[in-house]
Amino acid sequence: MTSPSDQIRAGIRDVPDFPKPGIVFKDIAPILSDPELLKKSINLLTATAGDVNIDKVVGIDARGFIFAAPVALALNAGFVPIRKQGKLPWQTHSMAYSLEYGENVVEIHKDAILPGENVLLVDDLLATGGTAAAAIKLIDQLEANLIAASFLIELNFLNGRDLLGDTRVEAVVDF
Ligand SMILES: O=P(O)(O)OC[C@H]1O[C@H](OP(=O)(O)OP(=O)(O)O)[C@H](O)[C@@H]1O
């Protein structure tokens, strides 16, 4: 019997040279289109919270939202979006960063998380760690208590977790 994480691993499709030459893109579309794999992904990400009561699940625009919102519901927590620059209507904190195939700016609403609230950060994939590191800086600016950063996929060879300081990092599958 294959384990749920092995089934998820088998559902990830490699697309060479996307979005740039030399990048092997991990395509999660086959997981999203399979209700069993999608449920298993949500369940395993939810389990990374452990026994800690989570107040807010923070998801990163855009693929992170797919997983973070259902995880928030499963944990009876609120959902907070970190969005790419220019999309959030209220007052924001901003952070510039580099990722495996470019650079960008992410933002969070200043009132999205109360000081001391327990936060779980959820994204689909940890590559160089640039995106997650920027998200963690935004969460820190709100004086939240980051319990863990949880990813469906981690690309070990890019050492992204080295950028995330002493944050507990969890990944459902790694390559
Ligand atoms: O560890 P890093 O090197 O920073 O890369 C990881 C990030 O890259 C992807 O986001 P992308 O910016 O492509 O956005 P998308 O979710 O809108 O596709 C992915 O969803 C992560 O957020």
Ligand SMILES: Nc1ncnc2[nH]cnc12
């Ligand atoms: N190789 C990759 N595949 C999918 N998403 C990514 N985000 C950053 N690197 C990625």
